[in-house]
Amino acid sequence: MRNxxxxxxxxxxxxxxxxxTRLISYILQNEPSFNAxxxxxxxxAICSAGNLTSFNIRKxxxxxxxxDIENTKLEIDKCMLxxxxxxxxxxxxxxxxxIMLIKKGLNIIDKNEI
Amino acid sequence: xxxxxxxxxGIAGIETACSLQDLGYETVIVEKERxxxxxxxxxxxxFPTHRPAxxxxxxxxxxxxxxxxxxxxxxxxxxxxKLDDGTFEVNTSRDVIFHSKTVVIASGYSLxxxxxxxxxxxxxYDNVLTSADLEKxxxxxxxxxxxxxxxxxxxxxxxxxxxxxxxxxxxxxxSKLCCVTAVKQAIHMKQICPQADIFCCxxxxxxxxxxxxxxxxxxxxxxxxxxxxxxxxxxxxxADGTLQLKVEDTLAxxxxxxxxxxxxxxxxxxxxxxxxxxxxxxxxxxxPNRFIQPNDHHIGSNKTNIDGLFTxxxxxGPMSIFDTINHAKASAITIKNYLSRN
Ligand code: SF4
Ligand code: SF4
Ligand code: SF4
Numbered sequence: 001m002r003n004x005x006x007x008x009x010x011x012x013x014x015x016x017x018x019x020x021t022r023l024i025s026y027i028l029q030n031e032p033s034f035n036a037x038x039x040x041x042x043x044x045a046i047c048s049a050g051n052l053t054s055f056n057i058r059k060x061x062x063x064x065x066x067x068d069i070e071n072t073k074l075e076i077d078k079c080m081l082x083x084x085x086x087x088x089x090x091x092x093x094x095x096x097x098x099i100m101l102i103k104k105g106l107n108i109i110d111k112n113e114i
Numbered sequence: 115x116x117x118x119x120x121x122x123x124g125i126a127g128i129e130t131a132c133s134l135q136d137l138g139y140e141t142v143i144v145e146k147e148r149x150x151x152x153x154x155x156x157x158x159x160x161f162p163t164h165r166p167a168x169x170x171x172x173x174x175x176x177x178x179x180x181x182x183x184x185x186x187x188x189x190x191x192x193x194x195x196k197l198d199d200g201t202f203e204v205n206t207s208r209d210v211i212f213h214s215k216t217v218v219i220a221s222g223y224s225l226x227x228x229x230x231x232x233x234x235x236x237x238x239y240d241n242v243l244t245s246a247d248l249e250k251x252x253x254x255x256x257x258x259x260x261x262x263x264x265x266x267x268x269x270x271x272x273x274x275x276x277x278x279x280x281x282x283x284x285x286x287x288x289s290k291l292c293c294v295t296a297v298k299q300a301i302h303m304k305q306i307c308p309q310a311d312i313f314c315c316x317x318x319x320x321x322x323x324x325x326x327x328x329x330x331x332x333x334x335x336x337x338x339x340x341x342x343x344x345x346x347x348x349x350x351x352x353a354d355g356t357l358q359l360k361v362e363d364t365l366a367x368x369x370x371x372x373x374x375x376x377x378x379x380x381x382x383x384x385x386x387x388x389x390x391x392x393x394x395x396x397x398x399x400x401x402p403n404r405f406i407q408p409n410d411h412h413i414g415s416n417k418t419n420i421d422g423l424f425t426x427x428x429x430x431g432p433m434s435i436f437d438t439i440n441h442a443k444a445s446a447i448t449i450k451n452y453l454s455r456n
Contacts, residue, residue, distance in 0.1 A: 038279075038317055038318075038345075039364055040317045040344065040345035040364070041343075041344040041345060041347075041361065041362025041363075041364040041369075042344075042345045042346075042347040042362070043347075044362040044364075044369055045344065045345075045346075045347040045348075045360040045361050045362040045369050045370075046347040046348060046360060047369070050369050051369060056362075056367055056368070056369075058362065058364065058367075059367045087282075088233075088282075088347050089281075089282075090275070090279060090280040090281060090282065090317075090345065091281060092281035092282070
């Protein structure tokens with residue numbers, strides 16, 4: 001192949017047909033309310049970890065929907081499980097349970113069980 | 115026996131009574147307050163034209179006077195009972211019982227009590243107001259606008275969806291009018307405090323009506339109102355009385371801190387307690403949002419599950435003034451059809 005002097009990177013376009021749905025499906029099976037998220041940001045604004053680090057629980061939820069499992073692995077351990085986000089959510093989502101499910105789901109994926 | 119007993123002397127009740135009177139029916143209005151006009155009495159200006167609310171109120175006061183409508187003020191309904199012959203017995207707080215062929219519930223809405231959202235600091239911090247408080251303040255404004263702690267504001271924030279779209283408040287529905295009211299109030303504040311930076315923190319902007327989107331654009335272009343897409347999570351007070359807001363700017367995907375001199379909470383609309391009482395006394399059907407359930411959303415929105423019992427205005431859910439007036443006119447026609455059939 002001809003060398004043009006640059007390399008192509010992975011496309012930035014979201015391809016909804018190629019999303020890795022393993023983690024999101026696992027979460028939704030166990031916590032269907034997760035689908036009701038409005039992306040309002042109340043959880044992020046109140047988040048203990050988010051005020052100290054770049055951790056953003058709302059954004060992470062979106063990335064999980066888009067199948068970004070690698071980044072989720074790096075991020076999720078920043079959560080302190082304090083549960084403040086749970087008190088805020090206007091849609092009544094059990095965000096703490098979502099976080100527990102993310103952790104469990106990642107484990108299962110690692111073991112190739114889903 | 116009167117033809118139509120109307121519960122509520124706000125705009126919906128008055129318009130229904132005027133329209134029915136013009137069609138030749140005898141009406142009586144029962145109003146719990148000492149004046150007619152309902153919430154409009156406390157409002158300064160109306161969207162989308164910024165016209166004074168008093169103009170609409172004066173119009174209806176004049177229409178009432180012209181027709182010499184019968185109105186019982188300071189009177190509230192304690193029960194509605196449907197009798198075996200299909201007519202109604204309506205008991206009130208006074209020594210008067212009405213018998214009527216039909217009843218219209220035009221008892222409107224209540225405003226969400228912002229104290230229920232403790233994290234927003236209403237009645238805890240001086241400079242937290244509700245949208246209704248701001249209207250009252252503007253209505254009686256004399257001279258320069260100052261915050262409750264007597265400062266000319268340099269930063270003001272409006273918070274959308276307070277007590278609406280919020281499971282924690284027990285209100286999952288959208289109150290429909292607070293978005294455009296926030297935009298209207300933000301423009302008004304910028305006009306009278308041109309030096310102030312004004313923020314609107316929203317989840318979605320619902321500019322559903324004619325002229326609303328235009329107002330929103332004007333707020334951006336002409337008045338430089340800053341719209342931040344994020345819901346307020348909590349408020350704290352600084353030593354100097356300013357307020358510290360925690361909101362995620364979701365479009366930038368970063369938590370943000372905003373310091374303001376005054377915070378305005380856009381309180382939502384709730385079904386009034388009287389509706390719950392009517393539900394109890396006559397088996398009226400309510401929707402999950404606690405407002406009255408229309409018999410048919412599309413072709414029978416003035417009808418209820420009870421024959422002869424009708425609605426006008428916000429007793430069925432949040433509605434603007436112009437929608438309320440139209441709903442009240444529709445109620446009159448629906449009642450006319452009912453009375454001429456029976
Ligand atoms: S439980 Fe985790 S995500 Fe939720 S507020 Fe606490 S640190 Fe943030
Ligand atoms: S508070 Fe609830 S609805 Fe809002 S972004 Fe977080 S999870 Fe979603
Ligand atoms: S109209 Fe706007 S502020 Fe009011 S409840 Fe609906 S989205 Fe929220």
